[in-house]
Amino acid sequence: MQVVALHEGVVVARSVKWQTTCTVLHDGDETFVVDSLVYQDELDALPGILAQAGWSLSGLLCTHGDFDHLLGRLAFPDAPLGVSETTAARLRAEPGDAQRHLRSFDEDDYVQRPRPLSLGQVQALPVPGRLELGGASELELVPADGHTQDGMAIWAPFAGVLCCGDYLSPVEIPWIQEQGSRDAYLATLERLRPYVEQATWVVPGHGTPLDPQRALAILREDVAYLEGLPDEANLPLARRDRRQREIHRENVQRGAPRGPGGDGP
Numbered sequence: 090m091q092v093v094a095l096h097e098g099v100v101v102a103r104s105v106k107w108q109t110t111c112t113v114l115h116d117g118d119e120t121f122v123v124d125s126l127v128y129q130d131e132l133d134a135l136p137g138i139l140a141q142a143g144w145s146l147s148g149l150l151c152t153h154g155d156f157d158h159l160l161g162r163l164a165f166p167d168a169p170l171g172v173s174e175t176t177a178a179r180l181r182a183e184p185g186d187a188q189r190h191l192r193s194f195d196e197d198d199y200v201q202r203p204r205p206l207s208l209g210q211v212q213a214l215p216v217p218g219r220l221e222l223g224g225a226s227e228l229e230l231v232p233a234d235g236h237t238q239d240g241m242a243i244w245a246p247f248a249g250v251l252c253c254g255d256y257l258s259p260v261e262i263p264w265i266q267e268q269g270s271r272d273a274y275l276a277t278l279e280r281l282r283p284y285v286e287q288a289t290w291v292v293p294g295h296g297t298p299l300d301p302q303r304a305l306a307i308l309r310e311d312v313a314y315l316e317g318l319p320d321e322a323n324l325p326l327a328r329r330d331r332r333q334r335e336i337h338r339e340n341v342q343r344g345a346p347r348g349p350g351g352d353g354p
């Protein structure tokens with residue numbers, strides 16, 4: 090795990106697994122933890138990172154419902170968990186799905202956990218919307234779907250930090266999952282663009298935090314890739330290893346582009 094401070098109130102930890110990122114946002118007397126780390130020792134280190142800074146947790150936030158972003162409760166079992174309304178609907182529609190994915194991941198890697206993942210009651214946040222942070226600041230919640238059918242990006246103006254979820258990754262090409270949609274993905278990239286342009290840092294769901302120039306370059310590559318699907322998409326130079334070619338094949342197999350929201354239930 091790697092931990093970096095981007096601002097006096099922003100710390101980003103990055104998992105060894107998939108470079109999944111977990112961002113701590115602090116202002117005034119409030120602290121939110123966005124997304125999660127993956128391995129248990131990484132999760133176990135989180136309360137210490139907050140304690141060292143003298144910050145107490147107000148709640149967990151999650152950019153979308155894929156299991157590797159949802160593991161914050163394994164570090165903070167009693168914390169409230171806030172997600173977008175679309176993610177809350179997905180979690181309701183797929184009860185136990187995140188837990189099943191985690192169990193099968195843990196079995197493959199012989200990972201042991203002190204307790205099973207319990208999502209309990211999740212709080213559905215209106216998106217677009219705002220969330221107060223420590224009295225003087227606000228977080229802006231921005232719809233971000235297309236990778237999956239659900240999700241939000243989180244803009245923290247007090248620090249100029251954008252937590253964008255599974256978009257703008259330097260290590261993963263745009264991945265259109267089963268319920269995702271190419272058109273919705275492209276619309277999300279355009280929605281994120283003005284935030285990226287004014288950001289100091291962009292924190293993707295996978296990979297190292299990016300300065301805005303690099304994030305905009307990735308945005309351009311990703312738009313070109315998505316517009317080329319299914320037949321004429323070229324993988325970005327820095328993202329064409331074996332795993333990325335597999336994801337690309339999956340994107341192509343999804344066939345003709347689908348409208349916003351995909352064709353799922």
Ligand SMILES: [Zn+2]
Pocket residue numbers: 155157158255294295
């Ligand atoms: Zn992810």
